[in-house]
Amino acid sequence: MPDAELVEQVRLQRPDAVVISSVNGHGHIDGRRLIRTLRADSDPALASVPVMIGGKLGIQGAAQPHLADELIAEGFDAVFTDDADPAEFGAALQRMTGHRPGIAGVAA
Numbered sequence: 345m346p347d348a349e350l351v352e353q354v355r356l357q358r359p360d361a362v363v364i365s366s367v368n369g370h371g372h373i374d375g376r377r378l379i380r381t382l383r384a385d386s387d388p389a390l391a392s393v394p395v396m397i398g399g400k401l402g403i404q405g406a407a408q409p410h411l412a413d414e415l416i417a418e419g420f421d422a423v424f425t426d427d428a429d430p431a432e433f434g435a436a437l438q439r440m441t442g443h444r445p446g447i448a449g450v451a452a
Contacts, residue, residue, distance in 0.1 A: 347382075351385060351390065354393060355389070361393065361437060363398070366397065369400045369403035370402075372402050379395060379397075379419040394441060396421060396433075396436065398425070398426075398433065401423070401426070411425070422436045
């Protein structure tokens with residue numbers, strides 16, 4: 345999905361969170377571009393929506409542990425590498441959205 349389309353949908357839909365999944369090993373590249381675009385927008389709702397990314401973020405896997413820190417520094421609220429514990433995703437989503445109206449819990 346083009347970055348501009350995702351930003352527009354976030355603006356229109358006002359989601360409780362945005363979750364990006366990468367399977368191609370280029371998640372760190374695409375993710376950086378996307379989060380910069382999303383966070384640079386002048387709409388305060390875009391700046392405050394929690395955004396998470398996970399999956400295959402780089403082509404070297406565990407040999408690139410710095411990618412998570414770099415993506416957090418770029419503006420992601422949480423980063424899950426391909427070897428992350430799946431239970432942590434649900435816990436992180438609950439922490440980030442549990443205070444928002446209309447969120448009763450996290451589906452497993």
